Amino acid sequence: MIRVSVANPYEYPLEFQQLKDAARTVLEGEGTKAGKVTLAFVDNPHIHRLNKQFLDHDEPTDVLTFPYTDPGAKTLEGEVVIGYEVAKEYAADRNHETNLELLLYVVHGCLHLCGYTDTDDKGEREMRAKEREYLTKLGLPDIAGG
Numbered sequence: 001m002i003r004v005s006v007a008n009p010y011e012y013p014l015e016f017q018q019l020k021d022a023a024r025t026v027l028e029g030e031g032t033k034a035g036k037v038t039l040a041f042v043d044n045p046h047i048h049r050l051n052k053q054f055l056d057h058d059e060p061t062d063v064l065t066f067p068y069t070d071p072g073a074k075t076l077e078g079e080v081v082i083g084y085e086v087a088k089e090y091a092a093d094r095n096h097e098t099n100l101e102l103l104l105y106v107v108h109g110c111l112h113l114c115g116y117t118d119t120d121d122k123g124e125r126e127m128r129a130k131e132r133e134y135l136t137k138l139g140l141p142d143i144a145g146g
Contacts, residue, residue: 002027007040012084015099022103026110026134035076047083062086063105065112080109107134
C-alpha cells in the first residue's frame with residue numbers, strides 16, 4: 001500500500017485528493033509497491049531556508065525532495081516539499097491554474113523519489129518525458145516545459 005499525506009502548514013487552498021492521486025499514480029507507475037510519502041506545501045521563506053540549508057542555493061525553489069529510504073528499499077519513504085508561492089507565480093506567468101503547476105511539481109518530486117535526476121541534459125530529457133507521460137495519464141495538459 002502506498003500512503004500519501006499532505007502537510008499544509010500555511011493553509012493554502014489545495015485540491016488534496018487530486019494531489020495525492022497524482023503522487024500515487026507516479027509511484028505506482030514506477031513500480032513502487034509500498035510507500036509513505038508526504039507532500040508539504042510551504043511559503044517562500046520556508047523553502048528558501050531548506051534550499052539554502054540542503055543545496056546551498058540562496059533562493060526559493062519549486063520542489064525539494066527528501067528520500068528517507070535508499071533506492072530499491074522494500075518500502076519507499078520520503079517527503080516532497082513544494083514552494084506554493086513559486087507555483088502560483090509560475091502558473092500566472094504561464095497562464096494556467098496554480099493547481100496545475102502544483103500537480104506538475106508533485107509529479108516531478110515523486111519522480112525524484114523514484115530515482116530520477118535532472119542534473120545533466122540526459123537526465124533532464126528523461127525527466128521531462130516522464131513528466132509528460134504522467135501528466136497525460138492524469139488527463140492533464142502538457143506543461144512540462146522543454
